[in-house]
Amino acid sequence: MLIVNAVLETPGIVDFSFWPVADLPPYQFMALSGSMSPLEVGSALAMLADCNSRAGAGDRPLSGASEAIRRLLEADKVIAPGGLRVHDTRTNVTVRPGCCCGLEDWREWLDVADGETRWLGHDPSPRLEHADEVVQLWPDSIDAQNAPSGQPIKIVMGDLPGILHTVQEGLQGFLSLTKQWANRHVPTLAEDLAAKLDEDLAISEPFPT
Template sequence: MLIVDAVLETVDTTGFSLWPVADLPPSRLLALSHRMSLPEIGAALAALAEYNSQASDDDSPVTDAGEQIRRLLEAEKVIAPGGLRIRRTDNDVTVSPGCCCGLEDWREWLDVLTGETPWLGHDPSPRIEHADKLIRLWADGGEEATKAPSARPIEIPVDDLVGILNSVRDAMRGFLSLTKQWAACHVPSLAVDLATKLDEDLAISAPLPSDYGQARACWCAAASSAKSGAPNVLRRA
């Protein structure tokens, strides 16, 4: 069975008191979905706030949830360390995003349909190999790897990729729905702005192609549009 999760790297929340957070170790990959508890939503938002809230020397310490979320909203673009974690349960292989990979770029997996390779991070450095109608994915062994790839790759039919990404999108929409609930409770005056910011910067709600054929047709149209300077709406919200 293939399981693909949108994951966010957690941070150390020891002593964090601005809102309730789940007791999770730092640097864990937290799967985002409708199945999260509200304390897990709190932990995810604490991570996003730490990564993106740029305080200056003149800023006073943050003492309430509203101020922390306002600083997050002021980020030019929300960065979400993480990405897509891919697990094959029948051979117990997991490929996790490497360091410096960002969940905000998850739609770059669509590039695989045209034979390209998305940035998957380093240390480890996941590796993708294109093989006819399959992609083979190793946990390590990419360009910046310090060791040879593992002997057991995960194989994914290219025709299945669009469906997989639509499932990822559904999970992220579930996370966004729970975030709206969380914000209505903890920062009601900022709830709409927070949901809109995360939706746009993490490219959550914009539609994806429904199948491989439509995806290829859309990419042909996107390539044509690129020549005229139009944006690629499939990859960014």
């Protein structure tokens, strides 16, 4: 069985105090879904706010929750370190996004369903290859010139659209929880925050038929 989640890197912020966050190890991955706790949603938004509040902000420190979210809203496009995490329960192999891979590009997997390949980040450097009607994924391929070692995860090409619909449902659940979170912590920005994340992470946009 394959389990595919949209994941976001956990924040590495020390002594974050603008709103409550979960006690998570830094620079790991959290799955975004409608089953997240309020503290986990807070952690996800802390990561997004920290990652997107730097450009054009100079060195001026943030003064509170509203300013942190406002800077996130001012980003040209939200950057979300992460991507899709694929786990095969049969072989216990997991392919995680590499460094510099962004969840905002998750819809590029639709191109994979059309026979294209895509870059999945580095350090680790996941690798994707097409083999007939199957997509093969390796967790880490140090040398792109040589065949990767180990057992790949195999995804039937025809299954990809359904998998991506499930990913979209998870993101829609996260978006709903985000709006609830914002109504508690930054109520005047709740609608704008939900709209910004929906647009920049391409959550609700229908898939092409």
